Amino acid sequence: MKITSRTFLYVTTLLLAAPLARATPGFSYFPDPSLPDIAAVTYRPGKAPVISFNPSLCKQAGVLLCEFYRYHEIAHIMLHHNDRDSLSIQDKEREADRWAAKYAPVHCVQAAYRFFTSGGGSTPSHGSSRIRAERMIASVETRKQRN
Ligand SMILES: [Zn+2]
Numbered sequence: 001m002k003i004t005s006r007t008f009l010y011v012t013t014l015l016l017a018a019p020l021a022r023a024t025p026g027f028s029y030f031p032d033p034s035l036p037d038i039a040a041v042t043y044r045p046g047k048a049p050v051i052s053f054n055p056s057l058c059k060q061a062g063v064l065l066c067e068f069y070r071y072h073e074i075a076h077i078m079l080h081h082n083d084r085d086s087l088s089i090q091d092k093e094r095e096a097d098r099w100a101a102k103y104a105p106v107h108c109v110q111a112a113y114r115f116f117t118s119g120g121g122s123t124p125s126h127g128s129s130r131i132r133a134e135r136m137i138a139s140v141e142t143r144k145q146r147n
Pocket of ligand 1: 092096
């Protein structure tokens with residue numbers, strides 16, 4: 001088998017995903033080259049949610065940022081956002097960023113911080129890049145208090 005960068009990314013993603021997937025059953029990962037975003041969670045009636053990721057966009061973003069986005073999607077599942085209609089979409093995205101920043105590996109949070117401070121990741125529902133970067137800093141402060 002020829003090892004291409006795409007193969008490397010895919011295998012790396014699977015390796016990164018495996019321990020967390022075992023620790024938190026109830027969802028799966030699915031590569032979707034047509035996905036317009038790096039990652040997204042999809043809910044299906046009566047079935048476990050699926051976190052889809054776009055391998056090409058993950059490659060462009062880099063493994064660390066892609067991993068942060070994966071944690072962001074896991075956050076939506078762990079925080080039961082699909083069932084919490086009382087929260088606004090902005091509240092859910094803020095919570096997902098904070099959860100991901102708290103539980104993702106520090107290098108992934110740092111990659112997200114660099115991405116947000118360079119102007120990336122701004123959307124009406126997720127908030128401005130500056131606000132998202134501030135969420136990363138707040139998480140680092142939380143981590144310091146835990147240690
Ligand atoms: Zn989200």
